[in-house]
Amino acid sequence: MNMLSLKAENISKQYRLGQVGTGTLSHDLNRFWHKVRGKEDPYLKIGETNDRTTKGDSEYVWSLRDINFEIQQGDAVGIIGRNGAGKSTLLKVLSKVTKPTTGKIYTNGRIASLLEVGTGFHPEMTGRENVFLNGAILGMTRKEIKRKFDEIVDFSGVARYIDTPVKRYSSGMYVRLAFAVAAHLESEILIVDEVLAVGDAEFQKKCLAKMSDVTKDQGRTILFVSHNMTAIKSLCNQGIVMSNGNIIYNGTTDRALSVYNGDKQSFGNSVILGDHKDFKNNLFELNSISLVDENLQSNEIDFREDQKFNLLTDITIKDNINEYHLSYIVKNFNNDILFTMSNGYKVKLQNGNNKLVCDIPKDFLNVGEYVISLYIIRNVHESVLYEEDILKFRITERSKELGEWLGVEPGFIKTNFEWQLL
Structure with a gap:
């Protein structure tokens, strides 16, 4: 043990804001007088949470409050x-x-x-x-x-x-x-x-x-x-x-x-975007992005590591002159870029409505939490939209059989290389 x-x-730590000057001595004497009489510090019941981004009303703030570990x-x-x-x-x-x-x-x-x-x-x-x-x-x-x-x-x-x-x-x-x-x-x-x-x-x-x-x-x-x-x-x-x-x-x-890196209860593996002005213009309309199961049905937030799933994008192309493609960047929650998925030259987006599916194989991503960012690219090299962390999702462990390794292997990508004994 x-x-x-x-x-x-x-543990709590309180500070007085502003310049040390008028009022400080009186506050110190007041504290001392309460201590001599065996009373509680009169300033412990006042003060605000230490949020540096907002302007508060109290001259006292709690830099630390009720810390236990x-x-x-x-x-x-x-x-x-x-x-x-x-x-x-x-x-x-x-x-x-x-x-x-x-x-x-x-x-x-x-x-x-x-x-x-x-x-x-x-x-x-x-x-x-x-x-x-x-x-x-x-x-x-x-x-x-x-x-x-x-x-x-x-x-x-x-x-x-x-x-x-x-x-x-x-x-x-x-x-x-x-x-x-x-x-x-x-x-x-x-x-x-x-x-x-x-x-x-x-x-x-x-x-x-x-x-x-x-x-x-x-x-x-x-x-x-x-x-x-x-x-x-x-x-x-x-x-x-x-x-x-x-x-x-x-x-x-x-x-x-x-x-x-964020409230992990707010995971969302689908997002409806069509009514948002940033995703709707005279060139294209990004209607929705979602992670779905292999039957293209909406799924719960989590996917198991041995479960195949798909990235489904619903986008309408209004521009019949230029070519567009989507690039999705997958990162972990430390913001490390793991890989990029792009339809590129493989599947061309057509003028009108497109439902684009990307197949993500099972046993590819390791157990963990991931975010996806999106680029919409015009004519191969021009980025016309970048949206960071548009989707969040989690990969969970599959159930293990007797004799299998129960832990999680290091790394983010699960390798499935071919092995042979010569």
Whole structure:
């Protein structure tokens, strides 16, 4: 049984908006007077949800509200959400950089955190001096830093500039050295806040490999904030999705990515478009697009992996001079393009009404959630319509027989190549 590494219990964080000035002292005195009398903070009952896109009436906002979760030792947890969702505030609270307004945090072991580029670095000091300074801030002894110094510098890749003041470093060099120090601290919990976006592709790959080693080989816990969904999926076994200061999902990484990319209850594998002005003009009229079963009958939202289905498009061509064709782009919910389907030269659209069917074979797409975008192309190269994520659909597992593999194979496309023994 895994030990509990970190626990957040009813964590909330309230901030006062605007410039710090008139009214602040009176509010502080009011809070103090209530505390002396054993009363509740008078400002806890006011405040609004932290929605950065709207202008509210209250000068107090809740950056975090009623956050509860438990993380087991050795878990790699990806925290995802839109800008302003409260991810960085949560990590600052967990790192004890700032105190929560309400709630308690329980940790088991040392925490190493990398929240901003060059956290704890002094610009006038050299890289060498900052390694010792930053290591000391993170809780490393001088003996421990000296023992790991060469390894830290080698990992950072800035050996040539190690005796140069860090104010002359680029942001990428800064984060390389800062991450190298944090990653080599023998802490039980490592907290990283999307600073890796500053590094180049080679360094990001190196960091992800290091964090993977930290969790799998050393059994350390990682909390990782990133907008790189591929990195989250490859590194993390758990996911937390935040929105407006609240946790809206806490569970498996795959499901967390699905929740982050949209409300998965709003799947729709058919759409009627004819009355919408964007799809109706003097050139064409896109009437409907739907995913149907092999009998061309409308289906429930989900298709099984061993089920053949069809993409049915109802379109009326009004232009009898130019040629048109449809190109559908299929993506996963990380927005990776998997493949394109196009009628192109195979089936020509006729002037008048067309019902175009594309056959999607069974055992082709792996279990997962997918979106389809549409291009309408005129005369091979001119795009006259692009509609992103026009359809969403889900592929589910088929029932398995005794002795068959019960899991899902990695990848998005299921291969069915021919094999022979020579």
